[in-house]
Amino acid sequence: MTEPAPSSPPAAPRNPFLPRLRRLGAARNLRLASGLVMTLFVATHLLNHALGLISLETLEAGRVVFLGFWRGTPAGPIFLASVLVHVALAFHAIYRRRGWRMPPAEAAQLLLGIAIPPLLVIHILGTAVSARVHGTDDTYAYVLLALWTYDPMVTLRQAAATLVVWGHACIGMHYWLRLKSWYGRARPGLYAGALLLPVFSLLGFVTAGREVAALNEAPGWREDLLAAVNAPAREDLEFFLAVEQWTLAGLGAVLAAVLVARAIRLGAARRRNRVSVRYPGGREVRIAPGTSILEASRANGIPHASVCGGRNRCSTCRVRINEGREALPPPSPEERRVLDRIGVPPDVRLACQLRPGSAVSVTPLLPPNVGPSDGLREAKTMQGEERTIAVLFADIRGFTGLAETKLPYDVVFVLNRYFRSMGEAIEAAGGRVDKFIGDGIMALFGIDTPPATGAAQALAAAKGMAEALRDLNELLESDLPQPLRIGIGIHMGPAIVGEMGYAEAVSVTAVGDTVNTASRLESMSKEFAAQLVVSSDVAAEAGADLSAWRSEAVRVRGRREPLALFIVDDAGDLPPPTARPRPAAAGAGGRESSRRRHSWR
Ligand code: FES
Structure with a gap:
């Protein structure tokens, strides 16, 4: 007689959002990686601009090194892929948003990100694209001549682009680094560097621009330069302007489509069964299944700590589950990793990761104004x-x-x-x-x-x-x-x-x-x-x-x-x-x- 097979242990409730959470974790890492590549590009580009403080010649020499790296292999393809991935993930993040309540720094980062294409597309077309399509040698002398002598508004737009792109990058870096233990000590130096780099860059840009404007006074200098760099013809420039309009219209259309798709998704979610979330003091809110507890708090104006902005990094959003714990989906491996790191009991979950499918009662465990250092501190202290x-x-x-x-x-x-x-x-x-x-x-x-x-x-x-x-x-x-x-x-x-x-x-x-x-x-x-x-x-x-x-x-x-x-x-x-x-x-x-x-x- 064969022995009966041992019965398998009861299966844990399946987390219907697990595949999605895994995808979100991967998306976050991709966004960070692509953002780091682009920040490095921008920082080295601004450093190159700053060389204009020395001389136009030094500026051009720096450009040779800069482009040798960033238009070479593998940096060139990696940079291009980073831009495409970052833009796609930005649209994805907008689609996923449940509400527009967010910390001021996050809002600033979003607005600065949206402002980048209108400020930068024509610059990319006139330099990198023109170099590839027309074989233009987009030297600083050529670019500065175009900016300083054709249209002062373009010069201002370029200066604004520097500040907008750098500001967007710095906020992203701040969100990433603020959880690092050494960040507090390094912050004064990093802040000083983040302020000085665009200042020196703009000063170098202006100094070299004036040098080019002076050279332009010499008869024939301009014609010689345009011929030497193989500058695009007038009709090519008009074509670039048309491409800029198409690109911006295309990006605007994609953004509008994303917002419409988001509205449809949220509307459908609203019509589905609502889930009750109760907070201390008897406050109760109703959310669509798939909404995280942190999103529920934000959408309903309930103060809730979230140092990392809901990125599953800081643990400051953690809540104790008072009721309804049995029916909750188990933590994803990413959430589990953070929970294990802070050593919390089983009834504690991360509000930014927990998406209840049934009624639940929670107590946020950290005050809403905690700082990064309170995040990954061992939770035993808190309990x-x-x-x-x-x-x-x-x-x-x-x-x-x-x-x-x-x-x-x-x-x-x-x-x-x-x-x-x-x-x-x-x-x-x-x-x-x-x-x-x-x-x-x-x-x-x-x-x-x-x-x-x-x-x-x-x-x-x-x-x-x-x-x-x-x-x-x-x-x-x-x-x-x-x-x-x-x-x-x-x-x-x-x-x-x-x-x-x-x-x-x-x-x-x-x-x-x-x-x-x-x-x-x-x-x-x-x-x-x-x-x-x-x-x-x-x-x-x-x-x-x-x-x-x-x-x-x-x-x-x-x-x-x-x-x-x-x-x-x-x-x-x-x-x-x-x-x-x-x-x-x-x-x-x-x-x-x-x-x-x-x-x-
Ligand atoms: S808000 Fe940082 S882990 Fe949830």
């Missing part, structure tokens, strides 16, 4: 996790008296200056300002780093705050009846760290005894008439020798043993930390912080 962190509390001494003697405007002014100085000191040390409470501040250290680093950062922050306060008091000397004084308390230990709050007031914070004790130490700083009270746990973890300061052992609620403290009259007198190299991987925190690390060891 709640016990971590050993350092907690700092600070408070202004006697602020109530100050508030009573000042106008409300002055109080707000002083407080904002104070918060800015203290916040900058905390962040410079590597900490995170958790919240401002009245005139108090709570800050966390070591959320993404090992405890020793967090402890060292907290002490560095206290020193930085004391120094910043000295500067602030000097600055506000004439505005304050007496200098601001603060009390700081720092303690460390295990705390529950996670996202807490409601709706838009959700943020990563910490709760637990460690937090309460740190707050208590800040209160004690007043009793001890000192600026800083820090537990010996912090000093030991940071490797800081604070034996030169007073020490006390106090009873703190919730602890059996007395807590040993150091009492520091002026936190600015703490020894400066020494920077130490970052270890290859973070310990308790998992993903390594990009912030500074400090140590007294």
Whole structure:
């Protein structure tokens, strides 16, 4: 007798949108690759223009190198294919759009992209196409002669084309790079380069144009040049103008057809069964099957984080599925990859990838205004996790008296200056300002780093705050009846760290005894008439020798043993930390912080 075949495991619900999602992933990669090729072309083209600042001769020499590469093999065919693919994908993206609500940068990129063909088609026809069809040697002297002497409007159009194309490319690059860990550090340099390149390019263009205009004064120079470059005849130029009109009309017709097809598709989807999506607070929207949760949020004006613009890269759009999870299609491999990277539980999905076919209730997990750094951070933090962190509390001494003697405007002014100085000191040390409470501040250290680093950062922050306060008091000397004084308390230990709050007031914070004790130490700083009270746990973890300061052992609620403290009259007198190299991987925190690390060891 043969044994019965083992029954196969129950099949996972099939994702009807999986093939489509795979195609979208491939389309995104193609769009990025083609965009990179074109950005490289434009950047090198602008660099070539900038050589006009040296001389027309240098400009022409640069052109030989530029064209040798971009009209050669394989760069020439790759560039042409990139242009065609990028344009086709742009139409595809417009067809796929469900609504026109989008972040301003995305809208600017779209509008700049649409403006490119009217500005650039005639330039391409007059240079690359003329070179291939008529054998024209489209030197800079020839092109500048045409631009500077025939029609000033064409010159302006060419200058506008430079800015439009470069702006479109820069926004695309920004969207791509903003999720890279190094981007924050490189951004000032990249921004400066992105601004200077078109400026130098236009200056080179103008300088060389004036040189050509001067040469054109010489009798016979122009005729000799046109003959030497085999310039197209008048009827050829008229033909190019006609081709420009046909090309633009053709692109306009394709765009109109895409918009009509999109309207038909959305209309059909609207007539199909609607799917209910419920949000926290009881808000319910109805969407067509195939609409993503992020699209539903955007179409209905519900604030929803989406740092990468729905490109399945940042994970900031993630939502918890409260109801209806069983009937949802499983994540595509691309979504799965991102979810695995951030380590979320099974009830969390990416809103930009999840296209429910039946009623669902969701809770967005990140506040709508998160930045790129919040994206691929491990999600365990967001869900709640016990971590050993350092907690700092600070408070202004006697602020109530100050508030009573000042106008409300002055109080707000002083407080904002104070918060800015203290916040900058905390962040410079590597900490995170958790919240401002009245005139108090709570800050966390070591959320993404090992405890020793967090402890060292907290002490560095206290020193930085004391120094910043000295500067602030000097600055506000004439505005304050007496200098601001603060009390700081720092303690460390295990705390529950996670996202807490409601709706838009959700943020990563910490709760637990460690937090309460740190707050208590800040209160004690007043009793001890000192600026800083820090537990010996912090000093030991940071490797800081604070034996030169007073020490006390106090009873703190919730602890059996007395807590040993150091009492520091002026936190600015703490020894400066020494920077130490970052270890290859973070310990308790998992993903390594990009912030500074400090140590007294
Ligand atoms: S918006 Fe970035 S992954 Fe969804």
